[in-house]
Amino acid sequence: xxxxxxxxxLISAVTIGLLLRSWPILSAYSLKELLFGSIWxxxxxxxxxxxxxxxxxxxxxxxxxxxxxxxxxVSIYLAEYAHAFTRSIAKPVLDLLAAIPPVVYGVWGLLAIxxxxxxxxxxxxxRWLAFLPFMAVNSPTGFSILAGGIVLAVMIAPLVISxxxxxxxxxxxxxxxxxxxxGATRWETxxxxxxxxxxxxxxxxxxxxxxxxxxxxxxxxxxxGNVPQVPGSLFDAAYPLPALIANNYGDMMSIPLYDAALLCxxxxxxxxILIFNIAATLVLKRFMK
Amino acid sequence: MNSHIQVRNLNVFYGKQQALKEINIEIPRQQxxxxxxxxxxxxxxxxxxxxxxxxxxxGTQISGQVLVDGQDIYASAVDVTEVRKRVGLLAQRPTPLPxxxxxxxxxxxxxxxxRKDKREYKDAVRHYLELAGLWExxxxxxxxxxxxxxxxxxQRLCLARGLAVEPEIILGDEPTSALDPIxxxxxxxxxxxxxSQYTTVVVTHTLRQAKRxxxxxxxxxxxxxxxxxxxxxxxxxxxxxxxxxxxxxxx
Numbered sequence: 001x002x003x004x005x006x007x008x009x010l011i012s013a014v015t016i017g018l019l020l021r022s023w024p025i026l027s028a029y030s031l032k033e034l035l036f037g038s039i040w041x042x043x044x045x046x047x048x049x050x051x052x053x054x055x056x057x058x059x060x061x062x063x064x065x066x067x068x069x070x071x072x073x074v075s076i077y078l079a080e081y082a083h084a085f086t087r088s089i090a091k092p093v094l095d096l097l098a099a100i101p102p103v104v105y106g107v108w109g110l111l112a113i114x115x116x117x118x119x120x121x122x123x124x125x126x127r128w129l130a131f132l133p134f135m136a137v138n139s140p141t142g143f144s145i146l147a148g149g150i151v152l153a154v155m156i157a158p159l160v161i162s163x164x165x166x167x168x169x170x171x172x173x174x175x176x177x178x179x180x181x182x183g184a185t186r187w188e189t190x191x192x193x194x195x196x197x198x199x200x201x202x203x204x205x206x207x208x209x210x211x212x213x214x215x216x217x218x219x220x221x222x223x224x225g226n227v228p229q230v231p232g233s234l235f236d237a238a239y240p241l242p243a244l245i246a247n248n249y250g251d252m253m254s255i256p257l258y259d260a261a262l263l264c265x266x267x268x269x270x271x272x273i274l275i276f277n278i279a280a281t282l283v284l285k286r287f288m289k
Numbered sequence: 290m291n292s293h294i295q296v297r298n299l300n301v302f303y304g305k306q307q308a309l310k311e312i313n314i315e316i317p318r319q320q321x322x323x324x325x326x327x328x329x330x331x332x333x334x335x336x337x338x339x340x341x342x343x344x345x346x347x348g349t350q351i352s353g354q355v356l357v358d359g360q361d362i363y364a365s366a367v368d369v370t371e372v373r374k375r376v377g378l379l380a381q382r383p384t385p386l387p388x389x390x391x392x393x394x395x396x397x398x399x400x401x402x403x404r405k406d407k408r409e410y411k412d413a414v415r416h417y418l419e420l421a422g423l424w425e426x427x428x429x430x431x432x433x434x435x436x437x438x439x440x441x442x443x444q445r446l447c448l449a450r451g452l453a454v455e456p457e458i459i460l461g462d463e464p465t466s467a468l469d470p471i472x473x474x475x476x477x478x479x480x481x482x483x484x485s486q487y488t489t490v491v492v493t494h495t496l497r498q499a500k501r502x503x504x505x506x507x508x509x510x511x512x513x514x515x516x517x518x519x520x521x522x523x524x525x526x527x528x529x530x531x532x533x534x535x536x537x538x539x540x
Contacts, residue, residue: 083347084347084348172384174380174382174384175384175386175387177342177345177378177380177384178380178384178385178386178447178450179386179396180342180345180373181340181342181373181377181378181380181451182373182374182377182396182397182400182450182451182453182454183370183371183372183373183374183397183400183401183454184370184396184397184400185370188400192396192400193386193387196387197387
């Protein structure tokens with residue numbers, strides 16, 4: 001009983017601890033100045049989180065956006081079409097993918113994705129897509145939101161696939177048979193009977209993936225460039241919140257309020273992830289009971 | 290006998306286990322054929338071979354022929370969705386689709402694009418609900434979820450849904466076993482009313498139901514057809530010892 005409650009206690013303790021430690025900066029600046037201020041110069045007393053919030057947002061959106069369409073197709077294939085044998089191979093492989101340490105994904109991103117963005121995607125976009133918003137190529141290196149997003153997409157794919165697959169498995173076969181029995185094809189059955197049933201669960205699975213992407217630190221910070229600017233394009237470097245904390249906490253702690261500012265960033269991160277997870281868990285619970 | 294369905298040399302394996310052995314039967318047109326026998330004898334397997342439902346289970350092997358009007362439904366050129374449109378199935382437990390009452394009935398017609406406009410769909414939905422004896426009970430709540438119906442009403446809804454795609458054959462897999470006695474009577478009554486328009490094949494494990502419904506009987510035991518023929522003959526003058534024992538309730 002006591003041990004089961006321990007996680008709850010830890011979450012509360014961490015939240016309260018972060019709140020107390022970031023209190024100095026929360027009381028010195030208004031929330032508006034902190035959240036929407038776009039200049040980060042701690043030595044001059046400027047603590048605007050906006051560049052980091054925008055950076056986190058874009059990396060997450062690109063990661064989730066790239067991951068979701070193929071993940072949905074894979075889950076649907078595995079749940080509705082694949083032979084039991086295929087499934088028995090795919091499941092452990094996905095678990096294995098999920099078990100690869102983030103730093104390995106980071107190295108892979110550094111060695112494969114960053115050069116790929118630099119030598120292929122960026123020139124391509126410059127030539128053909130530069131007129132689109134967020135597609136301008138201003139920075140010559142491959143360290144960018146796009147690189148971070150691609151790495152994240154690969155990292156969250158196993159999670160999203162396995163959650164969505166489980167959701168599909170909760171739909172009773174009788175419903176599929178009822179539809180097939182009147183001559184519907186498999187796809188008509190999926191689209192008209194199964195999908196409407198599982199839609200909330202799919203969204204919850206995506207939110208869970210987004211929450212994972214939002215908090216991912218090391219793999220992203222290795223490829224995203226870490227420049228504290230408000231990015232204007234997918235090819236710009238960005239500086240997500242987790243990277244800010246990981247790169248800076250422990251250095252330059254003599255600057256007034258610096259420590260409080262970084263812990264405030266951690267608080268924001270924790271808050272968003274808690275909300276995402278709680279929302280997703282509540283939806284998923286309805287399916288899994 | 291004017292037979293609608295002919296089954297020839299049908300063998301079915303689930304993995305290594307043989308579920309049906311050399312089945313050769315004929316099913317008469319526009320009559321009720323009852324498949325009976327003790328549980329686990331292959332009744333449902335035989336039934337589900339008639340609308341190609343067996344292949345939905347991994348590891349099923351099927352050999353032999355099932356001819357509907359002389360055409361083998363297992364031939365490679367045959368479209369399985371066409372087979373299932375022609376051969377409707379009423380399942381053991383009512384399975385309303387997670388939609389409204391109206392949409393449950395229009396679903397199949399819509400998928401096969403059998404009507405031209407909304408008006409026609411509406412009329413057709415009403416027609417099939419009347420045919421299934423459910424219209425009066427649901428006409429004021431067509432857009433309620435189908436799951437809000439009682440279980441007996443749900444089974445009649447499933448009947449209407451199946452009839453709406455204009456099948457020639459109706460299969461019933463113990464269609465009353467999950468229902469209360471009154472609802473069971475409703476379904477039996479409907480099947481008897483509809484038998485002059487549809488070839489009906491019903492699996493049952495209750496002898497009394499078999500006697501109430503059957504014009505033609507197939508008696509199965511351990512994956513084999515022991516005896517088949519007109520109901521009066523089989524019930525009154527069984528040729529086989531095991532049929533006689535079953536009819537006397539010895540197993």
